[in-house]
Amino acid sequence: MAVDASGGSVGYEPVIGLEVHCELATATKLFCSCPNSFGDEPNTNVCPVCLALPGSLPVLNERAVDLAIRVGLALHSDVRQCTFHRKNYFYPDMPKDYQISQYDEPLNAGGWLDLPSGTRVGVTRAHLEEDTGKTVHMGGTGRIHDATFSLVDYNRAGVPLLEIVSEPDIRSPQEAREYVAELRAILVAAGASKARMEEGSMRVDVNISVRPAGSASLATRCEIKNLNSLRSLVRALEYEIARQAEVYRSGGSVVQETRHFDEDTGRTASLRSKEEAHDYRYFEEPDLLRLVPGQERVDAIAAGLPAMPAQRRSEIAALFSSAGAGTGGGAGAGGAREDQIAGLVENGLDGLLLAAVNGGVSPEKALARTANEAASRIDEALALDPESYGRLLVMEEAGKLTATQVKAVLSEMLDEGRGDPAAIAKRLGFETMGAGSINASVEEVVASNAAEWDRYCSGEDKLAQFFIGQVMKATRGKADGKAVVAELQRLRSTR
Amino acid sequence: MTGERITIEQAAHVARLARLDVTGDELALYTMQLEAVLEYAGQVAAVDTSSVQPTAHATPAENVMRKDEPGECLERDDVLREAPESMDGMFLVPRILGEAP
Ligand SMILES: [Zn+2]
Numbered sequence: 205m206a207v208d209a210s211g212g213s214v215g216y217e218p219v220i221g222l223e224v225h226c227e228l229a230t231a232t233k234l235f236c237s238c239p240n241s242f243g244d245e246p247n248t249n250v251c252p253v254c255l256a257l258p259g260s261l262p263v264l265n266e267r268a269v270d271l272a273i274r275v276g277l278a279l280h281s282d283v284r285q286c287t288f289h290r291k292n293y294f295y296p297d298m299p300k301d302y303q304i305s306q307y308d309e310p311l312n313a314g315g316w317l318d319l320p321s322g323t324r325v326g327v328t329r330a331h332l333e334e335d336t337g338k339t340v341h342m343g344g345t346g347r348i349h350d351a352t353f354s355l356v357d358y359n360r361a362g363v364p365l366l367e368i369v370s371e372p373d374i375r376s377p378q379e380a381r382e383y384v385a386e387l388r389a390i391l392v393a394a395g396a397s398k399a400r401m402e403e404g405s406m407r408v409d410v411n412i413s414v415r416p417a418g419s420a421s422l423a424t425r426c427e428i429k430n431l432n433s434l435r436s437l438v439r440a441l442e443y444e445i446a447r448q449a450e451v452y453r454s455g456g457s458v459v460q461e462t463r464h465f466d467e468d469t470g471r472t473a474s475l476r477s478k479e480e481a482h483d484y485r486y487f488e489e490p491d492l493l494r495l496v497p498g499q500e501r502v503d504a505i506a507a508g509l510p511a512m513p514a515q516r517r518s519e520i521a522a523l524f525s526s527a528g529a530g531t532g533g534g535a536g537a538g539g540a541r542e543d544q545i546a547g548l549v550e551n552g553l554d555g556l557l558l559a560a561v562n563g564g565v566s567p568e569k570a571l572a573r574t575a576n577e578a579a580s581r582i583d584e585a586l587a588l589d590p591e592s593y594g595r596l597l598v599m600e601e602a603g604k605l606t607a608t609q610v611k612a613v614l615s616e617m618l619d620e621g622r623g624d625p626a627a628i629a630k631r632l633g634f635e636t637m638g639a640g641s642i643n644a645s646v647e648e649v650v651a652s653n654a655a656e657w658d659r660y661c662s663g664e665d666k667l668a669q670f671f672i673g674q675v676m677k678a679t680r681g682k683a684d685g686k687a688v689v690a691e692l693q694r695l696r697s698t699r
Numbered sequence: 700m701t702g703e704r705i706t707i708e709q710a711a712h713v714a715r716l717a718r719l720d721v722t723g724d725e726l727a728l729y730t731m732q733l734e735a736v737l738e739y740a741g742q743v744a745a746v747d748t749s750s751v752q753p754t755a756h757a758t759p760a761e762n763v764m765r766k767d768e769p770g771e772c773l774e775r776d777d778v779l780r781e782a783p784e785s786m787d788g789m790f791l792v793p794r795i796l797g798e799a800p
Binding site: 239 | 756
């Protein structure tokens, strides 16, 4: 069927609910003491428990419980006593042939998440379960359908997951994207997960149905599994909304099924449906005891929760409005700034910006450097000492380092994970050029480029870049571009 | 052939979930045997429990947890030696018929 994903959904409204799985940032797995570590050699983080060898018994990881409770509290859930269940299924990614999950008594029940755009999305539950192993399909095209055999790595089997299920409160692909981004920011802020879609530590399944706009009924939904980027999420939803609308428009009915999103074609397709609906035969895990998070424990965790993204974004935005900055920048500039601030908060880099601003750097400069330079190497930037980072930007603000030099020093600091910016600047030979020597260099460059100087003086301002380049070359990047321009302008006005 | 506690269709369903390929004769036999197992277990239902508090576990213990500290893992060579087949440090399994649930 041809589906026009652009305007094919006119007159229909999507109803979307999301199931997000995130790996919790523990040192060990959920029920055994194998390391929870991404990217290790296959099958090196395995033991009798996560390989389901006879006689082994699971023991719950206390830290995983605490992290799950942190997320529950951040999502305004009711943290309650809970049980673990076995979800039975046959698939080589779980050696036990069941996954330990939570069923009718989840750890976190109810709650909500407020999108930055204002919509409140209900949270049904956020429960603990174990991740599965990784399968690699071999032979054919490397896809499951024509593989001749598969290889299995159980390093991931048993890694703690939190599954966060939303209510079907989402009404557009853009809102779905916003929900995932905000949830990710909350997970990072709570210190619960790295939540990296590109590393698979955050995975998104969607439930989607469409109904005539204005209708309050719920139509048959489809599930799209394992969307591994925000872009795929939006594309898959756009396609699926148009597809379902087209089915209804042509008088058909949507079949409840699981569909797969193909990145290459941008389409969803039905997975070969099983001969029967899932029957996981859930039953309570006899090897694990009831978990009862006492009020004292929950209160202590609540007291230790840092500020959440919404609050941090508004605190940073307030720096700009109180400085009276950016007024007149227009809505476009404001939107770009909002996006930059949101990106920093989502990745937990806003502490660097604040350290710089507290040191006296303008919010604009601090935002620009942090969003452009620091955020390009998130992992290393997270390891930086904010105070040292602040001092680096203060050096730039005070004119002691040029923009190029700041970037070079920062790059060293990120490489080493620490360092005193002044010492690094000195080691790199970035001594401050006095105004006198900058001016001398400008004069030399002007004298040896008479033709360009004439053009600049007759109004070709863009030649300033040429002169800056020449001065930078002559001073090996030590001159401050702004000082060069000032001197050029001074020379021109006194010519 | 059909018992009071389990039908032949239910037995066939359970067999399918367990990925067991059973013949009609086997199914009839297993249904009877399962019926006997359920009947035996059903004796528990005859006990008067009206004065007994429901419990999820035989022990009243709760909140048994361990610290999040890494421990010993198995040697990969030892692990894979026990597998029917392996390749590149991974377990080799026959072709998988279908996506993960
Ligand atoms: Zn293990």
